[in-house]
Amino acid sequence: MLDMPRTRKQYVHREKTRHGKTVWYFRRGDGPRVRLPGEYESPEWLAAYEAALGGNKPEPAKSTATGTFKWLVERYQASAKFAGLAQETQKFRSGVLRRVVETAGDLRIASITRSMIAEGRDRRAATPFAAINYLKVMNQVFAFAVDAGYLPHNPAKGIDRPSPATDGHHTWTVSEVRRYQNRHPLGTRERLAMDLLLYTGLRRGDLVQLGRQHVRNGIIRYRATKNGVEIVLPMLPVLQATIDAGPTGDLTFLATMRNTPWKKESFGTWFRNACIAANVPGRAHGLRKAGATFAAENGASDQQLMAIFGWTNPEQAAVYTRTASRAKMAAMGVGMLDPKDENEA
Secondary structure (H helix, E strand, C coil), X not given: CCCCCCCCCCCEEEEECCCCCEEEEECCCCCCCEEECCCCCCHHHHHHHHHHHCCCCCCCCCCCCCCEHHHHHHHHHCCHHXXXXXXXXXXXXXXXXXXXXXXXXXXXXHHCCHHHHHHHHHHCCCCHHHHHHHHHHHHHHHHHHHHCCCCCCCCCCCCCCCCCCCCCCCCCCHHHHHHHHHHXXXXXXXXXXXXXXXXXXXCXXXXXXXXXXXXXXXEEEEECCCCCCEEEEXXXXXXXXXXXXXXXXXXCCCCXXXXXXXXXXXXHHHHHHHHHHCCCCCCHHHHHHHHHHHHHHCCCCHHHHHHHHCCCCHHHHHHHHHHHHXXXXXXXXXXXXXXXXXXXC
16 A cells, blocks of 8 residues: 655644754744744644644743753754754654653763663663664764763763674565566566665665666766765666666656655555565565675675765675675585595595
8 A cells, every 4th residue: 555645734834943953833824933842743742733723832841951961962963963964864863862861861961871871772682773773872972972072081982782693684585586576577666666776775765866867878876865975886777677667756766656756764664565465575675785795796895885885884895795705615615524435535
């Protein structure tokens, strides 16, 4: 079923501050403009919206005590450092911080110790990726606090991160790719999505923005929204054939049934349903991993993988090249496991 985009609530509009932060306002006709605090549709935001809709002024937000963790988060989110992040990164970090503020917002930052942050990690032990993300974001916030002169040192720096047994996303196999393609032939949106994911290696948030304006003389040029890295790729004939078969949108290759660009989240849900229909366990992110795996197995170097996938950390590429090298070495050496007769020695 097609995911319908959420309708913005009545009388609401948003603006950007000079630091790039999104703020929301309520205004009915020529009436007064009312600032809605917090993030869109957060409990605080909804309470203020309902009050304004009923003709009442929202309760003034309680002032945040200086020096608390909540105060630090507010300073961080209003900073030029935070404004310089991609919107997806801002949204992700804000979500992590909002949950931490709910339980630790009133703590004085000077009293937050390394062991307290490690305890927060341990409380997330059942979800190791949540624990890793928690540590990453806490490290960023306290690094900002040190740079701003609020603290002499970063209590989150260097805390050991969990080592999950899996990276959390199933990597597609060749047989699974073929099974999906057989279920969704050329000329379907589902096939177009699969081949774009596999043959460009773009993240979902970038893929839903990719269009003909990014292709010139057989070369795809796209600047990744996550880290600003320019990705330059040849338009492979197999991908061009899929695009030619369509159906494509006017502004982007991928489009909904209404011929509008996808949102990252709704595209992910739609593609998951296409995978279920094809009886494959993979999802969108796993295709990016599959592309890296296939490229490494075909001899791509660390630098080539970094260029293709827009990575800035060589270790991300090395994960795939090391795995490919081990597979090749095992294939070459497996015959050595066969015991030889003494007369053959």
